[in-house]
Amino acid sequence: MSLIDTPNIDDPDDFLAELLAAHRGLTEAQSHALNAQLLLILANHVGDPAVLRAALALARQR
Amino acid sequence: MAHAYAPFPYVAPPGLNAPEPRHKVVIIGAGPVGLVLALDLARRGTPSVLLEAGDAVATGSRAMGWSRRSLEIFDRLGIADKVLEKGVPWSVGRVCHGDDEIFSFDLAEDPGDRMPPFLNLQQYHVEHFLTDRALADPLIDLRFRNRVTGIDPDADGVQVTIRTPDGSYMLAADYAIACDGARSTVRAMLDLDFEGELFEERFLIADVEMEGDLPSERWFWFEPGFHDGQSALLHRQADNIYRIDLQLGPHADPKDESRPERVIPRIEQVIGPDFDLDWVSVYSFQCRRLGEFVHGRVIFAGDSAHLIPPFGARGANGGLQDADNLGWKLAAVLDGRAPPSLIDSYNRERVQAADENIRQSSRATRFMGPANGVERLFRDQILALARKAPFARDWVNSGRLSTPCIYATTGPDDPRLPAISRPGAVAPDAPQGAGWLLAALGRDAMLLAINCDAPAVADLPVLPVEVNPAVVARYLGRAGRALYLVRPDQVIAARWVEADARQIAKALAALWEGRA
Structure with missing residues (x-):
């Protein structure tokens, strides 16, 4: 499988709102911690090293 | 009780009075690696002079975690029973964060293995057992308080200058093996640096x-x-x-x-x-190693060749695997059975192993002492996640425990056979009658015949293998039969479900030439 870089979430606005809600009330350090955990959880869920590498490359792209 | 360090006796070497006949192998350093190499050479019929600057075993426990592979090596050298009797086998590890246990792991004993996954025993005890064997072996000339002060390699051999309490003398040998540890004087004398x-x-x-x-x-x-x-x-x-x-x-x-x-x-x-x-x-x-482990007639093994942080027990266990890899090759070259190129395969394979050990140990070191910033952030969050989600425990790195390197090889393989016994891997053990498969392998290259007759190949003894659940799991997988070509160091060189004598002879030739 290759990295999905086209829309894949039914209601992206809802998810963004939930993501920001999860950060509400956190200090900057707590927010960084939450993001790190979230990334690790999702990376494990994806599993496929080719997809993960493609995601890293996309994120690094300027 | 604390260990009593009794000195081993110094005996004035013959070279002080008259030139000694040229030796085949001089090993510098009688720590675990030098001792294992001398004992392995001796059981292959190759004599050696083993020079030790000191006259006692190591002070303190130092290398104390011995892997299954090291225990298997000790078994071939005749000290496994003593090590098993004295040591503390273990398989459970507990990982704590703060004052709480976040998870535990169990390396679990497998009925297919004779040896436990790990055993703790102070280095001085192991050195004692090995030294006693070496002193009793007529093919090993172990000399205490013989300190190497000069080394002069040429195209066919090495001249070594040695200082004793009675003065200095010189030895000539075909090969010198530097097993003189992290602060190797041989490495310094040859002006070689670590990378x-x-x-x-x-x-x-x-x-x-x-x-x-x-x-x-x-x-x-x-x-x-x-x-x-x-x-x-x-x-x-x-x-x-x-x-x-x-x-x-x-x-x-x-x-x-x-x-x-x-x-x-x-x-x-x-x-x-x-x-x-x-x-x-x-x-x-x-985390450092020599660029090359073989420098003409001077060969480095153990800590003199590579330094590896201790978590994972990869230092001494890796060093014993160096000796295990080198012994049969050196013996075969000295006996004229193999071309000198076989020694190059020691360099290739053990550099690969050292790089793997260094890679694993650097990662563990980073995890234990993360740099401030994002490295620490991820380390801390992995530890936090490990408390609540099992998947994160695989990321918690308190040292990845030593396992034998699987050497890169193009030896014949068959995908129907199990991955654990693929070419380049150490042959896994399995019960055989009242004994064990590894113990039945002997000291030469061998052909394992599982559920089939082996074609006759010159200079290749055949071991018919008793089929049992461990053999099926580790050697047959989905195949009904198999042939395995095993090197003298118990590493699998090639394997087939079916093969004729010509194919096997070709793989055997590659084995003795040290081809990858």
Whole structure:
């Protein structure tokens, strides 16, 4: 499988709102911690090293 | 009780009075690696002179975690029974964060293996067992208080200058093997330098004696309350002696930290006040190796060739695997059975192994002492996640324990056979009648015939293998039959479901030529 870089979430606005809600009330350090955990959880869920590498490359792209 | 260090006797070497006949092999350094190499050469009929600057076994427990592969090597050299009787086998490791256990792992004994996955035993005990064997072996000329002060290699051999209490003398040999440890004088005399990384982390290691009865488990703490947010490791050893490793951080002063008045209060916080301090040392983490392990007729093995941080027990276990890889090759070249190119395969394979050990150990070191910023962020969040989600435990790195390197090879393979026994891997053990498969392998290259007759190949003994569940799981997989070509160091060179004599002879020739 290759990295999905086209829309894949039914209601992206809802998810963004939930993501920001999860950060509400956190200090900057707590927010960084939450993001790190979230990334690790999702990376494990994806599993496929080719997809993960493609995601890293996309994120690094300027 | 604390170890009594009785000196081994010094005997004036013959070379002090008259030139000695040229030797085949001179091994420099009678630590575990040099001793194992000398014993392995001896069982292949190759004599050696083993030079040791000191006259006693190592001080302190030092390398104390022996892997299954090392135990299998000890078995071939005749000391496994003593090591198993004296040592503390373990399979359970517990990983703590702060003062809580976040998870445990079990390396689990497998009925297919004779040896436990790991066993703790102080290096001085192992050296004693090996030294006793070496002293009793007529093919090993073990010389204490013989310090190498000069080495002069040429195209066909090496001249070694040696200082003894009675003066200096010289030896000539076809090969010199430097097993003289992290501060190798041979390496310094040849002006060879290490490549790699020197970490700033410092660790304090201590042997303490106490009457308690802590379980035979590996305990590792990240940021324990008792030690200022640094890492700590506790192992049980023989004789009621426990080994404690404490991370000190980059700015610790080794001399100051080794003082008992500094050490004792730290250890009290781990195990309470009732103990005797037996030995203490401070070291810094290093991940470095020589660019090449073979320099003409001078060959490096063990710590003289590579330095590896201790978590994962990859230093001495890796060193024993160096000796295991080198012994049969050196013996075969000296006997004229194999071309000198076989020695090059030692360099290729053990450099690959050292790189793997260095890669694994650097990652563990980074995890224990993360750089501030994103490295620490991810380390801390992995530890936090490991408490609540099993998947994150695989990321928690308190040292990846030593397993034999699987050498890169293009030896014939068949995908129907199990991955565990693929070419380049050490042959896995399995019960055979009342004994064990590895013990039945002998000292030569061998062809294992499983559920089939082996074609006759010159100079290749055949071992018919009894089929049982371990053999099916480890050697047959989905295939109904198989042939395995095994090297003299028990590494699998090639395997087939079906093969004719010509194919097997071709793989056997590649084995003796050291082709990948």
